[in-house]
Amino acid sequence: MLLMDGDVGRVRSEAVAERLATVNAGGMTAVEALPGPLAPARDIHLGCGFHVVVSTGDDMDAHCAIDEVCRAAGVAFIFAHAPGLFAFTFVDLGDEWLVGYMV
Numbered sequence: 001m002l003l004m005d006g007d008v009g010r011v012r013s014e015a016v017a018e019r020l021a022t023v024n025a026g027g028m029t030a031v032e033a034l035p036g037p038l039a040p041a042r043d044i045h046l047g048c049g050f051h052v053v054v055s056t057g058d059d060m061d062a063h064c065a066i067d068e069v070c071r072a073a074g075v076a077f078i079f080a081h082a083p084g085l086f087a088f089t090f091v092d093l094g095d096e097w098l099v100g101y102m103v
Helices: 012-023 060-073
Strands: 052-056 076-081 088-092
Touching: 052 060, 060 076, 060 088
Parallel strands: 052 076
Antiparallel strands: 076 088
16 A cells, blocks of 8 residues: 555655655645664654654664653654564553553
């Protein structure tokens, strides 16, 4: 859906960011593609100025560090990874969002 045949050879995050920007014609959402893998020392600013940060990729330590920054800033954090047949998603909406089990 977000990647086309013409995107072969391109950086995936840049191609997807362009498609997401066209979906958001009203300009209510900012999409920023990073130039490479997450680096907490470089990308520590990610949570600043956003309501939610959505991230994909392999480096769990980097995602944990970014989540800590987002949590401290009150920014929601979503991490999704699909390494093959199986996938997972981690969502941290902050302390005010609790998931409960009702019988």
